[in-house]
Amino acid sequence: MAETPTxxxxxxxxxHAAHIAAGARMVPFAGYDxxxxxxxxxxxxxxxxxxxxxxFDVSHMGQARLRGADPxxxxxxxxxxxxxxxxxxxxxxxxxxxxxxxxVDDLMAGRPxxxxxxxxxxxxxxxxxxxxxxxxxxxxxxxxRLEDRALLAIQGxxxxxxxxxxxxxxxxMAFMDARALSGFGxxxxxxxxxxxxxxxxxxxxxAHAAEAVWxxxxxxxxVKPIGLGARDSLRLEAGLPLYGHDLDExxxxxxxxxxxxxxxxxxxxxxxxxAARIAREMAQGPARDRVALRVLEGAPAREGAQIADASGxxxxxxxxxxxxxxxxxxxxxxxxxxxxxSPGTRLAVIVRGKPQPCDxxxxxxxxxxxxRK
Amino acid sequence: xxxxxxxxxxxxxGDVAIVGITGYAAEQLGDVVFVETPEVGKAYKAxxxxxxxxxxxxxxxxxxxxSGEVVEANGILSGSPDTVNAAPEAAGWFxxxxxxxxxxxxxxMDRHAYEQYLQTL
Numbered sequence: 320m321a322e323t324p325t326x327x328x329x330x331x332x333x334x335h336a337a338h339i340a341a342g343a344r345m346v347p348f349a350g351y352d353x354x355x356x357x358x359x360x361x362x363x364x365x366x367x368x369x370x371x372x373x374x375f376d377v378s379h380m381g382q383a384r385l386r387g388a389d390p391x392x393x394x395x396x397x398x399x400x401x402x403x404x405x406x407x408x409x410x411x412x413x414x415x416x417x418x419x420x421x422x423v424d425d426l427m428a429g430r431p432x433x434x435x436x437x438x439x440x441x442x443x444x445x446x447x448x449x450x451x452x453x454x455x456x457x458x459x460x461x462x463x464r465l466e467d468r469a470l471l472a473i474q475g476x477x478x479x480x481x482x483x484x485x486x487x488x489x490x491x492m493a494f495m496d497a498r499a500l501s502g503f504g505x506x507x508x509x510x511x512x513x514x515x516x517x518x519x520x521x522x523x524x525x526a527h528a529a530e531a532v533w534x535x536x537x538x539x540x541x542v543k544p545i546g547l548g549a550r551d552s553l554r555l556e557a558g559l560p561l562y563g564h565d566l567d568e569x570x571x572x573x574x575x576x577x578x579x580x581x582x583x584x585x586x587x588x589x590x591x592x593x594a595a596r597i598a599r600e601m602a603q604g605p606a607r608d609r610v611a612l613r614v615l616e617g618a619p620a621r622e623g624a625q626i627a628d629a630s631g632x633x634x635x636x637x638x639x640x641x642x643x644x645x646x647x648x649x650x651x652x653x654x655x656x657x658x659x660x661s662p663g664t665r666l667a668v669i670v671r672g673k674p675q676p677c678d679x680x681x682x683x684x685x686x687x688x689x690x691r692k
Numbered sequence: 693x694x695x696x697x698x699x700x701x702x703x704x705x706g707d708v709a710i711v712g713i714t715g716y717a718a719e720q721l722g723d724v725v726f727v728e729t730p731e732v733g734k735a736y737k738a739x740x741x742x743x744x745x746x747x748x749x750x751x752x753x754x755x756x757x758x759s760g761e762v763v764e765a766n767g768i769l770s771g772s773p774d775t776v777n778a779a780p781e782a783a784g785w786f787x788x789x790x791x792x793x794x795x796x797x798x799x800x801m802d803r804h805a806y807e808q809y810l811q812t813l
Contacts, residue, residue, distance in 0.1 A: 361748040362723035548722075548749045618726050619746060642725040642748050671728070671744065 332378035333469045333529040341544055349442030351379040354546040361548035365644040368515060368553055369685070372475040373545035374536050380470050381445025382523055385428075385452070386435035387460035394428060394436055397455045399572060399591050401582040405430055410497040410510050413580050414572050415440075415448055420593020421568040422575060424448045425560070427521075429497035431508045435460070437497065439470065439521070441562045468508075469529035474519035474553070476688065477541040482520050485535065489520060494689035503532045515550070516557025516687045555650060556643050558611050558682030564622055565609060565638040565652050573600040574654065576609040576682070607635065608660035611682035612668065614640075614649030617675035620668035626653050627667045627674055634659055637668060643684060650684050651677070693781070694800035697809060700757040701781055702797060709789045709797065711757055713745065716810055718780035722747045724773045729765035730787050736760065738796055743786050745776065758796040760789035 329352040338345065343354035354376065356364060367373060387393055391402045400413040410429025414422045424444040429437050440448045445464075453462055473482050483490045486502035489509055497510040508523035524532050536542050551561070560566050566575050571593070573581070578601070585591055586598050614620050619642045626635035640651025651668065659666060662681045667674035693703045699717035703710045718724065726746040736742045736756035743754040765787045768775055776784040791797060801809060 355749070356722065360722045362725070365748065552748050618728055618744065618751070621751060642746065644725075644748060 330379075332376055333526040334376045334378060334533055337530050337533055338376065338544075343544070343546060346547070348547055349379045351442065353379060354544070356546040356548045357544050359543060361546070361552065362644050364543065364545045364549035365552050367543050368475045368517065368545055368549060369645060370476065372473055372478040372481050372519070372539075372542045373515070373549070373553075374533065374542050375472040375474065375545050375550055376469070376533070377442075377472050377521070378469040378526075378529070379442035381438075381440040381442060381448060382465040382468055382470060383438050383440075383449060384435050384463045384465065385438060385456070385460040386463065387456075390436045390460050393456050393459035395585065395591060396459075397452060397592065398428075399581040399585060399594070399597060401585060402428065402436075407433070408496055408498060410495050410512065411580070412495075414566075414577060415451060416572075416592045417568055418592045420571045420596035422562070422566045422570050422572060423451055423568060425562050425566060425577075427510065427512065429510055431497040431510070432499035434499075437508055437523075439523075443563060465523070467526050468523050469526050471522045471524065471529070471533065471536070472513050472515075472519060473522070473536060473542070474513045474515040474517045474545075476517065478517065478519035479690065481536065481539045481541055482522075484539075492520075493692040494518075503528060503535060505532075511690065514557070514559055515553035516559070516683055516685060517553075518688050518690045551639075552641055552644060555639060555641060555652065556645055556683065556685040557687060558652070558684060560609065560652060561639055570609075570654075571597055571600055571605065573597055574605040574607050574609060604657050606656070607654040608657050609638075609652060610655055610660050610679045611684060612637070612640070612651040612653060612666065612677045613646070613680045613684070614651065614668060615676045615678060617649070617673065618670045619649035620651045620670050620675070620677070624651070624653075625669045626655055626677075627669060628659055629665060631667075631674070633669075634666075640668075645685050649675075649677075655679075694757075694797055694802060695806035695809075696755070696757045696800060698755050698757075700754060702757045702800060704797060705788075707790070708763060709758060709760060709791050710785050711787050711789060712785040713754060713776065713780055714806070715780045718777050718784070721745060721752060721776075722749065724776040727769040727773045727776060727786065729769060730756075730762045732762050732765055734762050735792070736762070736789075746773075754786065756789070757800060758789065759792040761792070762787050763790050764788040
């Protein structure tokens with residue numbers, strides 16, 4: 320019974336039985352039967368992660384190795400980043416682009432070791448992503464999907480101390496470092512990243528060891544399991560966009576406020592898909608900007624809520640939003656024309672027909688606590 | 693106290709009906725972070741959307757369990773929406789209605805029938 324997902328068409332991660340045993344409420348997500356919350360509940364799971372350490376099963380995400388004569392150079396054919404300059408032991412956030420410069424997915428790509436490029440993409444997009452890469456990079460890289468590996472994230476101010484007690488070598492890592500390490504008796508691919516705004520690690524482990532590692536980390540009283548519900552509210556407070564909501568194939572990295580992952584030089588050289596559009600947007604400004612909105616009163620604004628300016632004219636839409644457990648109010652990400660995108664601009668979100676005042680604010684809503692060198 | 697399949701409860705206090713969501717509903721929603729109670733003076737038909745309850749995750753509609761005019765909304769919920777979790781079938785009530793048709797109350801499930809209904813979910 321515990322091994323059976325709620326819907327037979329759904330896939331399960333190597334930690335499925337552990338989630339059920341922990342009393343998780345399971346929901347379909349990205350084709351997997353995933354824990355949306357544990358008995359603690361979304362609000363307390365969120366606050367626990369901000370104060371202590373939360374452990375997340377993100378094994379639905381797509382992991383792969385790209386190997387070839389020069390995988391870094393090859394990877395530049397589908398992304399706007401300067402991957403040739405990616406040093407051993409480092410990782411980059413990037414986006415996979417279509418020919419129009421729209422975002423096919425966002426991803427992490429790193430060099431934990433000398434074995435090509437280690438790539439992690441979103442679960443809901445992974446089949447398409449690897450097909451796009453295989454087609455664009457045919458003859459240059461071999462893509463090996465690592466379907467026999469689980470992926471965990473441990474996040475929060477106490478996450479580093481917990482993880483380093485088991486894997487001391489991880490102590491030398493800074494934000495966006497990536498390493499192949501040994502720990503828990505198996506080989507690990509470790510990066511000092513996450514998607515909550517907190518310090519912490521993402522850990523790729525052989526599937527057969529996943530449950531033992533999960534239980535070992537949870538045996539530390541500073542650690543609790545955290546479901547997808549709190550994962551979403553944490554990333555929203557951190558101002559981090561969610562693919563399929565804040566980013567899609569129509570949104571460029573400039574519109575999406577991801578200019579930091581775009582190489583200026585490679586854009587000027589028109590050296591990647593859609594670079595002409597990105598160059599134009601960098602020079603003239605995009606048609607719309609992703610902004611962070613703080614709802615000042617009333618109900619939280621959720622995905623799909625319209626955004627109005629001071630005159631009541633509809634100027635944009637909320638792409639993800641909800642209640643911030645740390646700020647105890649509504650926060651949202653959405654798109655508006657650049658004229659309305661400066662922090663301090665008073666706008667309104669329309670919730671169930673009622674305009675509610677909101678301010679454009681600087682992102683993140685809750686400060687990041689990454690450990691940089 | 694009577695119950696609907698959508699997990700609202702109604703209790704008669706003289707000729708006024710007190711309305712809220714059940715303990716089961718509150719448990720399913722998780723931590724309530726916002727409640728939009730109905731406007732005093734507005735009339736609703738049974739089954740009409742008359743309030744919204746929000747958790748961190750999502751907003752859920754609450755339906756009027758019986759027809760009637762709103763005579764009072766629970767002001768506590770604007771400052772302390774978590775009262776819905778703490779006492780869903782008492783201090784966490786949503787609104788008081790003047791029933792339009794007392795027969796609607798009698799047609800709802802009693803607690804035994806509601807608990808049997810929960811077993812089927």
